[in-house]
Amino acid sequence: MRFAVIAGCLLLSGASFAQGWQALPEVAPHPPDNPPDEAKVALGKQLFFDPRFSSTGTVSCNSCHNVMAGGDDSRTTSMGVHGLTGPRNAPTVWNAAFHSVQFWDGRAKTLEDQAKGPVVAGVEMGMSSLEAAIERVRQIPGYVAQFGAVFGGEQPVTIDNAAKAVAAYERTLITPNSPFDRYVNGDDSALTEQQVRGMQTFQTLGCVACHRGPAFNGPTMPDGQGFYISFPFHDSPYVEKYGLRDEDGRFAVSGNPDDKHKYRVPTLRNIALTAPYFHNGRVKTLAEAVRVMAPSQLHKTLSDQQVSDVVAFLESLTGEFPEQTMPRLPTTPGRSIVADTPH
């Protein structure tokens, strides 16, 4: 592992600190009450891909968090049932297991909690209640048998168990062995010269103050506690141009005025695959995102060369996506639970 001393951390009171570049682990941590196993992960994958738990039968977790792509949806903000759109850009599900809190505003402490949110969001999956969603699951004999085998108990098909299965699947969505990771692990040929230069620029500029750790999303935090940063931290013409302060960020969740315009620091893993950028998705390219970040967070302006170098470095964070088999979705022979219920 390579180590480097990083100075110029603007956001942490100018303190110097030692930082090691860290490769992405191949296994994610899991909560003690939700250990992974093969059957649970398989069930979670089925639920993740199953659109029948949206009101219209058209939206699954994978609709906005497409694991065949960057784990998001390529859109400015996501589109759910009935063509409705929400206010925020979909965060990637790849490596979400390395976040200590979920959603842009950290309003879910765990992947398990997060999994329940979109199901009942009117502009996402649009179910009237979690109970209505789980009632659909209960009508599918194959799922009932699988929940029983995985979770046991008299009534294994519960919202919490469904969330546990989905979260267990999501913890398998890890992309190790990016060029950056191979470089950090000693393969000097893994990065181009420009990428190495971009890596140094990323460090000396101070980007690493927030984007550090194996997922480039901040220091190790206790589970359920977020690493939140004001965005934008400094004024610039970009604030108006891209509406960067058009919403309240974490303040809307916590009610704490200190949280105004604060967001969880997102991972930079696979960032080249998740355009457009930022909480409102209004910045269309990675190069422009880098240009915006420098004055907004570091009070700096980058040369075109610096932007280009940092983008090249960020492209080295695209990892290897594990091959996955498609799930088979269990059936309700001779009828459809979607067509049966009004929506």
Add this chain to the structure above:
Amino acid sequence: MRFAVIAGCLLLSGASFAQGWQALPEVAPHPPDNPPDEAKVALGKQLFFDPRFSSTGTVSCNSCHNVMAGGDDSRTTSMGVHGLTGPRNAPTVWNAAFHSVQFWDGRAKTLEDQAKGPVVAGVEMGMSSLEAAIERVRQIPGYVAQFGAVFGGEQPVTIDNAAKAVAAYERTLITPNSPFDRYVNGDDSALTEQQVRGMQTFQTLGCVACHRGPAFNGPTMPDGQGFYISFPFHDSPYVEKYGLRDEDGRFAVSGNPDDKHKYRVPTLRNIALTAPYFHNGRVKTLAEAVRVMAPSQLHKTLSDQQVSDVVAFLESLTGEFPEQTMPRLPTTPGRSIVADTPH
């Protein structure tokens, strides 16, 4: 192979004809100008799953023809971009390769032709033109390289080549080895007693007049020529109850008055997985579909026992779905072709 003589073919002038129950082939026929190969099928699978070729970036072929399920969408009629819905129930893509024409009204002669339709249908994928769709493909370097490797030539990324790739993938979507197929191939234990009874009922009632051949969709037809039948053929209270004559069927395509309310005979393969039923999707259960068919096509009324037996037989037509790996969708690093274009 078991053979049976079938009488009582009401629709074919009462003629008797010899019919063999036929197992589903494991390989589908293909047009001479589109032989399958591994790279082409892989490309077709990527395109089939890629939502970026819809105006909103949310709808792929798989959205309405979900191969993880019955090859359809569980909905009465499909929902495309912006939550818009069309007039017809999505036919399954599984075993579509065994149809001599495509769509309910047979307006596409081949899978290649069919693949182009939904891309520019306003209520489906909603692209302004096929050219606009292929222009998006051309912006994705990974696809450009794959089209070149598969099709060669100076400008390999064309609408026709994209359609060929998708069709080549769809020809791999075959579900052999259903209980029915195993029974036909000599395994007496593959069907239950009730299913065997239902099979006999299906034959003696005359359902086989139209639903015959290995895909239960009619006699072998020359490619591009459809086997069309009036639906409903006879009057019954179901006509009004389910709006069975609310649209013109093939007449809207051909302009031939003889084609009014005619439809391509759909396959019955995996019919238990594709509720709701009929061209307008208004009949919710397989049992009700069987009940409707008897007076509508055969001028008969079935007992509850007959309905139940025929449904049991139809459930034996659910085949084995091949395990598939998920495609990886190639990227446009640092930007999104969906967010880049207005929709």
